Amino acid sequence: DSGELLPDITPVKLDVDNPSPRAGDRVIISTTIANNGTARANNVKLRVFVDGLPLGEDVNISLDTGKQTTIQSPYTPSREGQKDILVMINPDSEVKELSGRNNIISRLVIVRAQGSKPVAVTKQPKTVTKKAQKKPVTQTKPAPKPSTTKQAVAVADKTTPEPRPNLVTYIETINGVHYTNHNRLYVFVSNTNKRGKSETFELGVRKQQASGSDVWLVRQTVKNLAPGTTSRIAIKWPDKYATGDQVYIAVADIDRDSPVSPNNDKQSRPFRVVSVNRSEKAVSAPAPAP
Structure with a gap:
């Protein structure tokens, strides 16, 4: 009724x-x-x-x-x-x-x-700065001051590692299926490092079992991710791939142009794609594998 x-x-x-x-x-x-x-x-x-x-x-x-x-x-x-x-x-x-x-x-x-993360990296520049300030005070000649400062800066640059981003890729699924509306695939990429900023990188989606450099079904450019931020990327998804019969993964930084921490999770969990714009029969999630 x-x-x-x-x-x-x-x-x-x-x-x-x-x-x-x-x-x-x-x-x-x-x-x-x-x-x-x-x-x-x-x-x-x-x-x-x-x-x-x-x-x-x-x-x-x-x-x-x-x-x-x-x-x-x-x-x-x-x-x-x-x-x-x-x-x-x-x-x-x-x-x-x-x-x-x-x-x-x-x-x-x-x-x-x-536990808390070590803060040795943040303390070190303070120690170097103090040395750079104390030496000119004890010297009778002011001339060595510039060279002393340069030396202190060089030590700081040499001993302080450049913080790297840690990229985590995530896609929302229901029982392993990502439902698209108007052929839009939404992928989230987080930079979980609190200090390292990522450079611009490429996000790609491919079949789970595919390999090589020419297997990316779609690619999307993602701009710099500040530390501790998440970006929601909308990808135009081909309708022919929204049938639910293939398994895909999304991967951040596929060209490896952006230096990232080795302790990252750039690859999403495997997922299938089904379009909610199709008929009710086609929208039904595929039966799980036995």
Whole structure:
């Protein structure tokens, strides 16, 4: 019946109180949910996943039409690395809704290692500067001052390593499938290093099993990434590759023109691509491999 009054519960916002915690830190995941339907929603489940595994117990939501509410879920990461947080509403389709295609929201959280990072690099320039200032004071001739300063600067340049960026590539998926709208593929690249700025680099997407330099299906230029920032890159995706029958990966800095830290995760997780502009039959996610 097209005139049936039904709820339509959808997540509209996903926040964390600390987007880059250390392992062992307590994080609060806040999910804002809205009922955009024509009837009250009763006992609709909310389920949180971290890296594909359920976090805690399901939360039951009851919400009037046109209202919003926020659910908070505590999470304490035990290990460092990138964590894929995904929130699903009505995960078992127990409640009939106007639409079941707007029930998922996700984001990436970068978990750092426990303990503070060493600060020797930041202390060293201060020590060199003090030496450069003290020597001219003790000398009777002011002439050696320029050469002493140059020598101190040379020592600082030689002993202070150039900080390198650490690039992390991430793409949002649902059961391994990235759904595109109007043939746009959205990839996130983060520079998790707090000091090293990246140069302009190329982001590419290829089939998972492909190799060589001529295998990139699409390429996109990404401008400099400042330390601790994330860029959302929209890639025009060919419709012929949005059938869900191939597995792809996205890779940052494919030409290796930008010097990056060796401890990076430039390659995304494998994913399939399905266009939501296709028919309902084509949009269905492919069955997982046995």
